[in-house]
Amino acid sequence: MTRSSSWHRMSNFLRKYRKIPHSSFQTKWNETLKHKHAMEQLRTTLLSNPTSNGSVIQTLTNSFHIHNCKLTPQAYRLVVRTLAKSSNLESIASVLNHLETSEKFETPEHLFKDVIFAYGLSGKIQEAIDVFFKIPKFRCAPSAYTLNALLSVLVRSRESLVMVPEVLVKASGMGVRLEESTFEILVDALCKIGEVDYAGELVKYMSDESYIVDPSLYSKLLSSVCKHKDSKCFDVIGYVEELRKIRFSxxxxxxxxxxxxxxxxxxxxxxxxxxxxxxxxxxxxxxxxxxxxxxxxxxxxxxxxxxxxxxxxxxxxxAPDVYTYNVYINGLCKRNDIDGAVKMMACMEKLGCEANVVTYNILIKGLVKGGDMSRAKSVWAEMERDGVDRNSHTYDIMIGGFVEVDDVGYAQGLLEEAFSRNLVVKRSRTEEVICRLCDKGLMDKAVELLAHLV
Incomplete structure (x- = not known):
C-alpha cells in the first residue's frame, strides 16, 4: 500500500527535529480559548470591583498576563464601555494613555466612538473633541464614522453647536471626507432649532456637489419649514418648486x-x-x-x-370618517343650512359613522347662532339618548345661547349642572351670567354662582 505524501512529510519532520509538530489550527484554537478566558476574567473583575485610575490598568493587564496572551482592542473597548456605564470618566483618560504609549496594534475606530459618546453625553464636550483630534496618535485614521459621532454630540445643544464649523474645518485638514450621513446630522440639527434657511442651503450644496440626498431629508426639511415659517405669508408652493429643481419628488x-x-x-x-x-x-x-x-x-x-x-x-x-363629516357639517352650519346639516348627520349615522361630541357641538352652535333654542334643546336631549357625553364647550355654547335670548334662569341651571360635573366653563361666561342675574335683581343666585367662581 502506498503511503500518502503527508505521511512522508511527517516522517521527515520527526527524523529531523525528533518531535511532533503543532498544527496551525490547534495553535489558533488555543490562543482563541486563552483570549476568551482572559476576557471573561476581565469582565468579572470590572463588574465586581469598583476601580480607580491605577487599578483599571492593573486589572486589564493582569487578566491577560495570567492567561499568557496579549491585550487586544476588544479588551480595551470592554473597559471603556464598563467605565462609561459607571460614569468613571477619569479612568477612561488613563486607559487611553496606556493604549497610546504601551500598545503597537492599530486601534479600531469604533473604540473612539464609544469614548466620544461617553464624554459627550456626560457634558464633557471639550474632552470629546480632544479625543477625536488625537485619534491618529493611536495608530488609527479618523473617518466620517467618528466625525459623525462627535457631531451627534455637538448638535445636542445650541452652545456646542457653534463649535461645529471649526471642527469641520480641522477634520477636513486631517483628511476626513464628509459623507451624506454627516450632512444629514447637520440638517436634522438645524431643522430642530428652526434654522431652516441654513438647512436648506446645506441640502442645496449636497445636490450641487452630487451627494446622494436621501428623500426623507427633503421631507424633513419641508416639514420643518412649515413648522417654523409664517403660514399666512410664506410661499410654500414656490418653496416646493425650488426643491423640485434639486431632485425632490x-x-x-x-x-x-x-x-x-x-x-x-x-x-x-x-x-x-x-x-x-x-x-x-x-x-x-x-x-x-x-x-x-x-x-x-x-x-x-x-x-x-x-x-x-x-x-x-x-x-x-x-368613505368619510367622523372628522370629514364634522368639517362638512360645519360648512353647512356656517352657510345657515341647518336642515342640510341635520340630514347629513342622519346620513352619516345610517352609514355606520357615529356622531361624536364635536358633531353635536357644531350642530348646536349652528342652531344657537340662528336663534332656534327650542331645536337646540332637542339636540341637547338627543345627545343624552345617544350616550354622547357633553363637554365644557357644549355647555358654553348652550349657556351663551340662553343668555343671548335673555333666558338667564335656564343659563344659570346649565351652569350649575356643569359645576356639578366638574366641567370648567369659561370664566367670562360665568361672569356674564352673574351680571345678568344682578341686573334682574336675583342677588342670591348671583352670590351662589360667585362662590363657585371663587
Whole structure:
C-alpha cells in the first residue's frame, strides 16, 4: 500500500527535529480559548470591583498576563464601555494613555466612538473633541464614522453647536471626507432649532456637489419649514418648486404637510391648486387630504367648491370618517343650512359613522347662532339618548345661547349642572351670567354662582 505524501512529510519532520509538530489550527484554537478566558476574567473583575485610575490598568493587564496572551482592542473597548456605564470618566483618560504609549496594534475606530459618546453625553464636550483630534496618535485614521459621532454630540445643544464649523474645518485638514450621513446630522440639527434657511442651503450644496440626498431629508426639511415659517405669508408652493429643481419628488405625506400649512394660514384658495398639482403628479389624495382641503375652502367660505370636493371624494370611493363629516357639517352650519346639516348627520349615522361630541357641538352652535333654542334643546336631549357625553364647550355654547335670548334662569341651571360635573366653563361666561342675574335683581343666585367662581 502506498503511503500518502503527508505521511512522508511527517516522517521527515520527526527524523529531523525528533518531535511532533503543532498544527496551525490547534495553535489558533488555543490562543482563541486563552483570549476568551482572559476576557471573561476581565469582565468579572470590572463588574465586581469598583476601580480607580491605577487599578483599571492593573486589572486589564493582569487578566491577560495570567492567561499568557496579549491585550487586544476588544479588551480595551470592554473597559471603556464598563467605565462609561459607571460614569468613571477619569479612568477612561488613563486607559487611553496606556493604549497610546504601551500598545503597537492599530486601534479600531469604533473604540473612539464609544469614548466620544461617553464624554459627550456626560457634558464633557471639550474632552470629546480632544479625543477625536488625537485619534491618529493611536495608530488609527479618523473617518466620517467618528466625525459623525462627535457631531451627534455637538448638535445636542445650541452652545456646542457653534463649535461645529471649526471642527469641520480641522477634520477636513486631517483628511476626513464628509459623507451624506454627516450632512444629514447637520440638517436634522438645524431643522430642530428652526434654522431652516441654513438647512436648506446645506441640502442645496449636497445636490450641487452630487451627494446622494436621501428623500426623507427633503421631507424633513419641508416639514420643518412649515413648522417654523409664517403660514399666512410664506410661499410654500414656490418653496416646493425650488426643491423640485434639486431632485425632490414630493409624496403624499409631503403634500399633506403643505396643505395643513396653507389651511393654518387661512389660505383656502391655494389648497385647491395643491390638489391639482397632486393629480398632475399622479398622487392620489387620501381622505386626510380631502378633509384638510374641505376645511380650507370652508374657512374661505367657498361652499360650492366644498360641495364639489365632498362629492368628488365619494366618487373616488373614499368613505368619510367622523372628522370629514364634522368639517362638512360645519360648512353647512356656517352657510345657515341647518336642515342640510341635520340630514347629513342622519346620513352619516345610517352609514355606520357615529356622531361624536364635536358633531353635536357644531350642530348646536349652528342652531344657537340662528336663534332656534327650542331645536337646540332637542339636540341637547338627543345627545343624552345617544350616550354622547357633553363637554365644557357644549355647555358654553348652550349657556351663551340662553343668555343671548335673555333666558338667564335656564343659563344659570346649565351652569350649575356643569359645576356639578366638574366641567370648567369659561370664566367670562360665568361672569356674564352673574351680571345678568344682578341686573334682574336675583342677588342670591348671583352670590351662589360667585362662590363657585371663587
Amino acid at each position: 414630493p409624496d403624499l405625506r409631503d403634500y399633506t404637510v403643505v396643505l395643513r400649512f396653507l389651511v393654518q394660514g387661512g389660505r383656502g384658495k391655494e389648497v385647491v391648486s395643491v390638489l391639482n398639482q397632486m393629480k398632475c403628479d399622479r398622487i392620489e389624495p387620501d381622505l386626510v387630504c380631502y378633509t384638510i382641503i374641505l376645511q380650507g375652502v370652508i374657512a374661505d367660505e367657498d361652499y360650492s367648491r366644498a360641495d364639489k370636493l365632498f362629492d368628488e371624494l365619494l366618487l373616488l370611493g373614499l
